[in-house]
Amino acid sequence: MLIGEYKHTLDDKKRISLPAKFRKEMGKKIVITPGLDNCLFVFTMGQWNKISEKLSQSSMLKADSRSFNRFMFGGAVEVEIDSIGRMLIPDFLIERAGLKSRVAVIGVEDRVEIWNEEGWMNYKKVVEKEADALAEKLGQVGVL
Amino acid sequence: MLIGEYKHTLDDKKRISLPAKFRKEMGKKIVITPGLDNCLFVFTMGQWNKISEKLSQSSMLKADSRSFNRFMFGGAVEVEIDSIGRMLIPDFLIERAGLKSRVAVIGVEDRVEIWNEEGWMNYKKVVEKEADALAEKLGQVGVL
DNA sequence: TTTTATTTCCCACTTCTTCCCACAACGATG
DNA sequence: CATCGTTGTGGGAAGAAGTGGGAAATAAAA
Numbered sequence: 001m002l003i004g005e006y007k008h009t010l011d012d013k014k015r016i017s018l019p020a021k022f023r024k025e026m027g028k029k030i031v032i033t034p035g036l037d038n039c040l041f042v043f044t045m046g047q048w049n050k051i052s053e054k055l056s057q058s059s060m061l062k063a064d065s066r067s068f069n070r071f072m073f074g075g076a077v078e079v080e081i082d083s084i085g086r087m088l089i090p091d092f093l094i095e096r097a098g099l100k101s102r103v104a105v106i107g108v109e110d111r112v113e114i115w116n117e118e119g120w121m122n123y124k125k126v127v128e129k130e131a132d133a134l135a136e137k138l139g140q141v142g143v144l
Numbered sequence: 145m146l147i148g149e150y151k152h153t154l155d156d157k158k159r160i161s162l163p164a165k166f167r168k169e170m171g172k173k174i175v176i177t178p179g180l181d182n183c184l185f186v187f188t189m190g191q192w193n194k195i196s197e198k199l200s201q202s203s204m205l206k207a208d209s210r211s212f213n214r215f216m217f218g219g220a221v222e223v224e225i226d227s228i229g230r231m232l233i234p235d236f237l238i239e240r241a242g243l244k245s246r247v248a249v250i251g252v253e254d255r256v257e258i259w260n261e262e263g264w265m266n267y268k269k270v271v272e273k274e275a276d277a278l279a280e281k282l283g284q285v286g287v288l
Numbered sequence: 289t290t291t292t293a294t295t296t297c298c299c300a301c302t303t304c305t306t307c308c309c310a311c312a313a314c315g316a317t318g
Numbered sequence: 319c320a321t322c323g324t325t326g327t328g329g330g331a332a333g334a335a336g337t338g339g340g341a342a343a344t345a346a347a348a
Contacts, residue, residue, distance in 0.1 A: 003220040157306090229326090
């Protein structure tokens with residue numbers, strides 16, 4: 001399970017090191033796609049296969065699912081992790097997520113997300129403020 | 145059952161010793177997450193598995209469950225207890241809970257909570273002040 | 289074909305993390 | 319009262335992780 005938050009740097013050569021704790025689970029090849037909420041999603045090959053299968057099952061007739069598929073497939077890239085655990089991010093994805101030098105790498109169960117560090121901090125603040133709603137949900141889920 | 149309040153120190157290397165009385169019950173691996181009221185939750189692996197299972201049932205496509213999962217998974221960390229019973233707290237969780245050198249470690253039924261010591265004292269005071277009113281309410285409900 | 293630019297691969301430095309051991313305080317026990 | 323064991327705290331040293339940069343390889347331009 002991929003969990004935790006890591007602050008890393010996007011270097012001049014557009015590389016980000018994958019947190020050491022994620023490496024074993026992610027394997028050597030990954031798929032990066034534009035994510036929701038202005039971040040990037042990083043999937044294992046296995047996870048990506050599952051997702052792409054599901055997506056392609058959705059009706060091609062519906063305009064919104066068609067455009068969503070374009071969004072996911074069109075922006076997806078297969079990337080090799082280099083010998084010391086870094087991934088190379090293509091330009092258009094850097095632009096897409098507004099990445100600057102400092103990024104946040106987040107483990108979210110079975111995917112990894114890459115955020116502009118500042119964007120992530122802001123997003124967290126907003127979510128944390130909704131703590132009451134959060135507590136209620138935890139109750140619904142039966143956690144607390 | 146985890147009960148009791150312990151005052152411990154968060155040392156320079158961001159370690160907190162788990163009170164000896166909690167060790168057997170917590171096991172060797174734990175999961176730490178941001179909690180409610182500005183504290184941290186410490187779960188056993190067993191409990192965390194239950195929680196994550198429930199969380200993962202929600203869809204990635206819904207905005208609120210997406211942010212909720214980010215909050216929970218992204219904020220969670222799997223930690224090994226070291227050979228003499230200490231847990232290592234990652235920076236972002238220290239920041240999240242506003243931990244300083246002195247912390248309070250609280251047993252709450254089946255989880256452990258970590259508080260900034262001062263924050264815990266204040267919280268207790270507030271709760272104690274409300275205790276009378278609370279007791280009355282509980283009485284009305286037939287608990288006491 | 290030569291030169292220039294870009295990408296890919298690998299190495300090296302520095303910082304941080306992890307593992308281990310030591311000390312001090314405390315309590316229990318004989 | 320002395321001793322032993324346990325618990326909490328601190329710190330040194332080896333190793334790993336993150337970052338930067340150079341050289342080789344590939345592609346593009348002249």
